Amino acid sequence: MNRKLQTVVTFVKINTRRFFRDKAAIFWTVAFPLVFLFIFGGLFGKNNETSFRVAIVNQSDSSFAKQFVDQAKQNKLFKIDNGIKNIDDANDKMSHSQLDAAIVLPKDFGTIKDDQKYPSGNAEVIYTQNNQQAGTALASIMDAQFKGLNGKFVHSETPFTVTAKQTNTHSLSAFDYTFAGLLGFSIMGIGIFGPINVFPELKKQGILRRLHTTPLRVWQYFLSMMTSQAIIGLITLFVQFVVAITVFDLKLVGNVFALALFLILGIIMILGIGLAVGGWAKNERQAAPMANVIVFPMMFLSGTFFPRFIMPEWLQSVTNFLPLTPVIDGVRLIATEGQTLVGVAPQLGLIVAWGIVIYAIAFRVFRWE
Numbered sequence: 001m002n003r004k005l006q007t008v009v010t011f012v013k014i015n016t017r018r019f020f021r022d023k024a025a026i027f028w029t030v031a032f033p034l035v036f037l038f039i040f041g042g043l044f045g046k047n048n049e050t051s052f053r054v055a056i057v058n059q060s061d062s063s064f065a066k067q068f069v070d071q072a073k074q075n076k077l078f079k080i081d082n083g084i085k086n087i088d089d090a091n092d093k094m095s096h097s098q099l100d101a102a103i104v105l106p107k108d109f110g111t112i113k114d115d116q117k118y119p120s121g122n123a124e125v126i127y128t129q130n131n132q133q134a135g136t137a138l139a140s141i142m143d144a145q146f147k148g149l150n151g152k153f154v155h156s157e158t159p160f161t162v163t164a165k166q167t168n169t170h171s172l173s174a175f176d177y178t179f180a181g182l183l184g185f186s187i188m189g190i191g192i193f194g195p196i197n198v199f200p201e202l203k204k205q206g207i208l209r210r211l212h213t214t215p216l217r218v219w220q221y222f223l224s225m226m227t228s229q230a231i232i233g234l235i236t237l238f239v240q241f242v243v244a245i246t247v248f249d250l251k252l253v254g255n256v257f258a259l260a261l262f263l264i265l266g267i268i269m270i271l272g273i274g275l276a277v278g279g280w281a282k283n284e285r286q287a288a289p290m291a292n293v294i295v296f297p298m299m300f301l302s303g304t305f306f307p308r309f310i311m312p313e314w315l316q317s318v319t320n321f322l323p324l325t326p327v328i329d330g331v332r333l334i335a336t337e338g339q340t341l342v343g344v345a346p347q348l349g350l351i352v353a354w355g356i357v358i359y360a361i362a363f364r365v366f367r368w369e
Contacts, residue, residue, distance in 0.1 A: 004220060011216075011224030012231075018198075019232055029194070030236050033186040037240055040178045040305075041248040051077055052138050055084035055093070055102045064110030064119045072103075077141070087126070094127065100134040101127040103142075118153035176251075179244050180332035181304040183237055184324050187263070188295055190233040191270030192277070195225065196287040199278030203369055212368035222275060222362070226268050233267040234260065254334035258341050262334055262348070266327035269351050272358035273323065279366035298324040323358070326350035 019025050058069050072078050081099060084090050090102035102125075109121030125142065127135025202208045211221070244250035252259075273294060281287035298304070301315070302324040308316050319325055330347035333339040341348065 004217075007216060008220050008224045008227070011221060012227045015224060015228035016231060019194075019228070025194070025197075029186075029189055029232065030239060033182060033189065033236070033240060034243060036185065037179070037182055037243055038247075040182060041175060041244070051079050052100045052134060053079045053081065053098070054138070055081045055090040055099055057084065057087050057090060057102060057104045059107050060105050060109040060111070060121070061107075062110035062119065065105050065121075068105065068110065090126070091128075094131065097130060100131050101125050101138050103138075175248055176336045177303070177307045177332065178305065179240075179248075179250060180328050180335065181302075181306075183240065183263075183331050184302060184328040185299065185304050186236055186240065187233065187267055187270050187327060188298065188324065190229055190236060191267055191272075192274040192291055192295060194229060194232075195271065195274035195278035196281065196291050197278075197284075199275075200281055200284045200287050203282065203367075206369075209369045218363060218366055222359075225275060226271055229271050230264045230267050234263065237263055251336065253336055253338040255338075255340065259331070259334045262330050262341065262344065265348070265351055265355075266330070269355040269358065270323065270327065272355060272362050276358060276362035276365055279362060282367070282369075298322050301325075303328045321350070323354045326354075 019029075056069055056072060058065055073080055081093070084093065084099075084102070087102065087104060090099060093099045094102065104124040104126060106121065106124070109123060110119045111121065112119050123142065123146075125135055125139040127138075199208070241250070241252070245252060274291075277287055277290050277294070281290065301311075301319045302308070302322045303319075304324070308319055308325075311319065326347035330344040330351075333344050333347070334341075
């Protein structure tokens, strides 16, 4: 093996071993992103079903009302507080946000009137101003259910109808959007915070100064860092994919090898930012503020925690050119929409362009001490 490349391999082993011996680095790189994954997975995962915290105040003695209450208790849409027997108790809990709404069945609910042959009644959905959205949504859902029930008793003509039809194309869930952003968050941690934590410490200990006296070149050191961080990054992201698929039912549509290659390129590009900041800074006091100035705009504007399409159009145009944006967009397109590397050519082009600019800066500002 070429001696220069052998030097690179040696430093790859050193950097990788240093990482796996550092418990704090393992926690912040592997475990900490999993905490966010479980939080956002619980909020937006497909297993998270919509439900309403309600109380049912049944003032009717009719058998139909009792049947309605029994069926509501079996409905996963409702989380019923069985301890509430009157509207005053329900109002008290709603005022403390312990309930979304109260369903009141009046005395005549479910009774058969003299001029009718079927039961009828008007259920009241009561909610506070703070829970207006949940209350109106619950009223709309119950109205749709009652319309279906009414059709069993009274036949009515329906001149206009609507039919639902499913297409064969893949669509993105809220969790799919969030998961791609969480991968971007992890890549930032691997690529930026890794070097800015290591380099100042190595300078402080004089290790980089001693390395500078050897035949080691900057490009060899950078190449070894790129390789080791790519290995560490793939392991970290693989763990997140396993958790997302097994726990939160993530549907991985795209090609695994294309996704892995794209992730490696993304990690290497973002790593250049960490190498530039860590290589420039003399100590932690210089590195940390500079890293925050770079990281926070990308964290909130690149689609890390929420999709960019909800932003104003002018802001979307600006965020298109942030370094992390093409990484997250490309991961989302490959993983959840099945795009190939050709299909994400615009994102790859931005990653390559940013990589050239960032590494040019990193080589320029790197200091051994």
